[in-house]
Amino acid sequence: MEFTVNLGSKSYPIIIDRSIASRMPDILKTDFPKSRFALVTNCTIAKLYASMIxxxxSSLNLAVHEMPDGEQYKTIDTWEAILDFLIRNKFERSSVLIALGGGVVGDVAGFAASAFLRGIPFVQIPTTLLAMVDSSVGGKTAVDHPLGKNLIGAFWQPKRVFVDTAFLDTLPQNEFISGYAELFKYGFISGRAMFDFVKRNNDAMLNREPDVLLQGILKSVEAKADVVSQDEFETKGLRALLNYGHTFAHSLERFYNFSGVLHGEAVLWGMKCAYNLGKRIGTVASSDYSIFESVMASMPLPALPGKPDPESLYSMMFTDKKVESGKVRFIVPTTPGVSIVKGDIDSSDVIATLKEIFG
Ligand SMILES: NC(=O)c1ccc[n+]([C@@H]2O[C@H](COP(=O)([O-])OP(=O)(O)OC[C@H]3O[C@@H](n4cnc5c(N)ncnc54)[C@H](O)[C@@H]3O)[C@@H](O)[C@H]2O)c1
Structure with a gap:
């Protein structure tokens, strides 16, 4: 299956299928006949997929750079090491950088591609569910800074994205659930059909049934591509909807000092908070409570490392980089599949919601 992210001259295809990665070299050789190819991956994936690499x-005459594994390596030092590798191997402006990995590899390699010789073509091959449904599409690239996540980066769209669901066969369950959170999220922001799809197929997707999971990933990627096509640089408010559940999630991650809870795990709790907040402030009509709650009940909520303190969670929301003029914006559901951004929610409603869930 293939479809296009429509961004004018920056449009690109997303090619989705089980085992599509085996066709990647032929596709790239045809699409970039005069280019040299560099691959960035991490040490875990390099080991797991050594024979494929x-x-x-041999087929692409690839030079391979391995970075260490982990969010703690999503740094300017790792970015610089990729640039060193590109410079030492005399790559050129027409060369293509391929990122093979999860969101960390994609973000830092993409940022290196955006900066090397003022920007070279870049291809994403996501290997986690999170990267497939979220980070590999949309062109946000970044590294972390000691004072905050993703503070240094660039918008740099890939030229191709290959989504091969066979990579998920080796993905640990907690990483799978973390990525599933982002897929589940589209059920709240991408229209009634996606809400119904998630409601109907939640269990099958959690059991990793290949065909249903492929459908879920395809629908998620289409949803993300649609938002990105309309709001590439996050200036029109549409892209903000992709942060459904994330205001709460970011403060949970900060509360636990980014340890013991994966991003998507925090997002699952964040989506529960967002729904309860919507219910409290009345954006969700009582006639819709039961349909929403039947979906929420199937959400795979993981255990948290300890009981979070609602007041601290609330104050941590103000350190988020998405805070504008001291106002925290929340995304709350209205009807199944539809959510809105609200910047004027009373602190007492937010704190009461946090107490209701974690209190
Ligand atoms: N650019 C964006 O739009 C965007 C959106 C969401 C998240 N992100 C970023 O994505 C990052 C998180 O991405 P992630 O959840 O993919 O984490 P990750 O890249 O750290 O991968 C998670 C773990 O799974 C391992 N792994 C990857 N693929 C595997 C496979 N097929 N089999 C076995 N193990 C595998 C990795 O080595 C790692 O240990 C964060 O840095 C976040 O900021 C970016």
């Missing part, structure tokens, strides 16, 4: 090395 070896076969790519």
């Amino acid at each position: 070896d076969s790519w090395k």
Whole structure:
């Protein structure tokens, strides 16, 4: 399956299928006949997929750079090491950088592609569910700074994205659930059909039934591509909807000092908070409570490392980089599949919601 992210001259195809990665070298050789290819991955994926990478090395004459594994390496030092590798190997402006990995590899390699020789073509091959449904599409690239996540980066759209669901076979369950949170999220922001799809297929997707999961990933990627096409640089408010559940999630992650809870796990709790907040302030009509709650009940909520303190969670929301003029924006549901951004919610409603859930 293939469809396009429509961004004028920056449009690109997303090619989705099980085992599509095996066709990647032929597709790239056809699409970039005069280019040299560099691949950035991490040490975990390099080991798991060594024979696949070896076969790519011979068919594409690839030079491979391995970065260490982990969010703690999403740094300017890792970015600089990728640039060193590109410079030492005499890559050129026409060269293509391929990122093979989860969101961390994609973000830092994409940022390196955006900066090397003022920008070279970049291809994403996501290997986590989170990267497939979220980070590989949309062109946000970044590294973290000691004072905050993703503070240094660029918008740099890939030229191709290959989504191969066979990579998920080796993905640990907690990472799978973390990525599933982002897929589940589209059920709240991408229209009634997506809400119904998630409601109907939640269990099958959680059981990793290949065909249903592929459908869910396809629908998620289409939803993200649609938002990105309309709001590439996050200036029109549409892209903000992708942060459904994230205002709460970011403060949870900060509360636990980014340890013991994966991003998507925090997003699952964040979506529960967002729904309860919507219910409290009346954006959700009582006639819709039961349909929403039947979906919420199927959400795979993970255990948290300890009981979070509602007041601290609330104050941590103000350190989020998405806070504008001291106002925290929340995304709350209205009807199944539809959510809105609200910047004028009373602190007492937010704190009461946090107490209701964590109190
Ligand atoms: N650019 C964006 O729009 C965007 C959106 C959402 C998140 N992000 C970023 O994405 C990052 C999180 O991404 P992630 O959840 O993919 O984490 P990750 O990249 O750290 O991957 C999670 C773990 O899974 C391992 N892994 C990856 N693929 C595997 C596979 N197929 N089999 C076995 N293990 C595998 C990785 O080595 C790692 O240990 C964060 O840095 C976040 O800021 C970016």
